[in-house]
Amino acid sequence: MSGTTPGGWLLVLALALPVGGMLLAFALGGRTAERIALGVLGLGTVLAGMIAAEVYAAGAPLAYRLGGWAPPLGLRLQADGLAAAMLLTAALVLLAVALFGRAAQATPPGVQEARAPFTFWTFLLALAASLAAAFLGGDLFNLFVALEMLTFAALSLACLDGRPSQFRSELRYLFFALIGSVLYLLGTALLYGAHGTLDIALLAERAGADLPTLLAAALMTAGLLAKMALFPLHLWLPPAHAGAPPAASALLSGLVVKAAFVLLLRLWIWVLPPVPAGAGAPLLAGLGAAAILVGSLIALRQERLKLLVAYSTVAQIGYLFLMLPLVLAGDPEAAARAWLGGILQAASHAFAKAAMFLSAGLVAGALGHDRVAELGGAGRAMPMAVIAFGLAGLSLMGIPPSGGFTAKWLLLTAALGTGQWWWAAVILGGGLLTGGYVYRVLAGSLTAPPAAAPRPEPPAQGPERVALALALVSVALGLVPLASFGLVQIGRPILGGAP
Template sequence: MTGETTAALLATTSGGYLLVLAIMLPLIGTIAIVLLGGQRAERVALVVAPLGLVIAAAILASVWSSGQPLVYIVGGWRPPLGLALRSDGISAVMIAITAIVMCATVLFARGQFRGPAPGVEGRAQMVFWSLLLAVWGALNAVFLGDDLFNLYVALELLTFGAVPLVCLDGRAETLSAALRYLLFALMGSVLYLLGVALIYGAYGTLDIVLLAGVVRSEPVIWVAVALMTVGLIAKTALFPLHLWLPNAHAGAPAAASAILSALVVKGSFFLILRLWFDVMPGQIHLPAQILGFLGAGAILLGSVLALRQARLKLLIAYSTIAQIGYLFLLFPLAVGSGIASPFASIAWTAGLLQLASHAFAKAAMFMAAGMIYEALGHDRIDRLGGAGRVVPIAVFAFAIGGLSLMGLPPSGGFSAKWMLLQASVGEGQWWWIIVITLGGLLAAGYIFRVISPTLIQPFPAPELKAVVPVSRQGVALALALFAVLLGFVPLEPWPLLQIGRTAVEAHLP
């Protein structure tokens, strides 16, 4: 790549300011909540959420219509000295998914966290709302950052936003789950930071676009990216570094579990994608296979453990481990012997589709589980009888989300898994077919374990602990329906996901 084309890639585009707003708006919301007090937190969130959705839509529309990435050079200081924000096709998609799930979560969590008296700030109230918005801003920073150290700061924002949400109730179990989560996440960050140091020492820049032009296949980049990948895997909870996830995701309040499982783990996954497909020079077949095998291990182990759980929220959390596994099948299948480029491959689209449909389905399922818990006062799977009667919409939302996890048509999960199967056949990597099929069967097993008792009306009828408003159940259903809607996308590579990547691709041998 010549200097001029690099320069052209890194110049503020029209509409680039949207990227600044996408990061800063939720964070300003967090600051406003701390300043104004938790008693006004919900109102702040209700203002920020629609605005965030509009910004996300504007970014997506802009990238889509122009076919070019959005870029913003912060402060006018160009990389490598300064920082750039950049939204290519997949960043725009991630931003949009995040905005949708966040808005749903805000609606779902309304009225859930109250102060001790009207107008008096409550602990959980202030913490939940301020950190919810912080997680949003952090995720947008992760998706838009173009500088590896800026991404480190974004990752830390994400960790610090997510961890306290786990132990919001202050019980010993959730405290120890949060501690474990934090220790894994911190180790992950340090390893990532170590990689950043090595990369700067070798190339004198941390900007991903610039790095793509100068990275050579040499030991230092392999050591660096290996360390960073291990760190990010710990944060993504990919098998075998998944141990922290189940208790953390199951212990959090439902609204928090929804974003932790649907979005937070995807932030670090997104960076693994960026590292291997944008920074590394070609020839990543072996690491891609390794990542694929870890993914396969996650699918099988997560599903089997999900089948054996006695509590609904733990079951959903284990299922997250399995569904994260599918994301990693993207690596071996997109790298493959591909005709054109990884980004044009069907596996690339399948991976992103899996990510999106899992985000919607899993958020819906955690919300549904939360409402079932509220209504029945427990979430023991063997005593879920009658749940279908007391919170029918929530159970329906759970079932629809489950459909997507199982990979039954029509659902985003089906399309994603179908395309993964197609890619496995196309690449001649038949072993993934077994894993994908087995994972689907196991998912069907654990979803039916939950659905079937809810439909039975036990005698005597279970005591209703709380009435769950239909509107909140509707939020979960709407999210689940989003997952279904994704099933109607065409089963072929999306051009949107290739936007902004061709330039980087030019370096690939």
């Protein structure tokens, strides 16, 4: 395909910057690690903005050939609209989580460096690097390596506290992730055996509806579903995400599962020919619909706040899968709407869920527990955190104006436009159930505290502001005019046409 485009060096920088920062932070440690992480993540946000602007201005994907070698032998980095949008989302959420973490993971001057802050800052950069690799990779095997790095970095962040209760759920997470990645690798072996390349653009030309391709796609899809915790493979997610420290939960729920989704889109929209993909998509969307209903219903019954938020992730992941049958339905106008809706859902959920986990962590930290039934007084003690939770909840429910509303509206109209009204019913029903569990938390935290309860310690202002800012971004995504989202359509293969 295309060689290195002008601005391709930005992609190399987007990968090299966090990796270099991580190595430096690892070597220098202590307070320097925190400064390096904040600096690199700040620069990373600027870089992601520049990549998005460059892609938007050129109207075509950016690409970089490593060492000048052409595929199939050489490797390619590429940023299309999907990659640029997800990279920008990830950069903003990572920066916000880093700012949030400054309070808990600070190393004051003159204090010996402790294990937890050191791990937090270095692995935050490792996570940034592996997310960039997963979004920018143009080669299925490199994406496998990115996915594995992502699991290792996320797991280390999740185990940061070293509490006894964490190990079982995080080990379970690790095993699910490992099964997922081995199945994915098995699929790449079959694809390489059948087509002699793992480059996505070349595979798109060579792969047909033959048996090895279909078998490989089935194996890789199963592996990615295990990593994304789509119903019925969701059992590992809630304890793993809820047991992690708030900053790690925000990253796990907001970003890590989205990387696997980008890989799934690469496989289903780019590699697979439209006919078998269109036949398989309703199955995935059906599982997504089941995830929306089951996840929301279980969330509605949770007694612990963090588990409630984690089950809400299971449900919101389901929405992402609804876009597949709509994009593949063959109606170009509905496909464009569903494509934008799906990516907007991924982005607005990343912001909203990060805000929710951060504010849930603040509430749990101040009250000393996270029982939903005893949240009384939280609204008075930490109004900003509770407002952040509520605003993020609006976006998850799909109430206008919010990013979640625009995303669900686009999916809804695409579903009606292609005559698949049953997905529209699921979207509406899921929104109602989401309203139910968000209301439970808000109503609980706005009641007066029991008279005998000790006054909760109000948390520091900084972390509360970060959570609120994230929630505001997820709402503000709904105020941006739709035309300016043309970015995400760049580089998307159009059905029947050349990619």
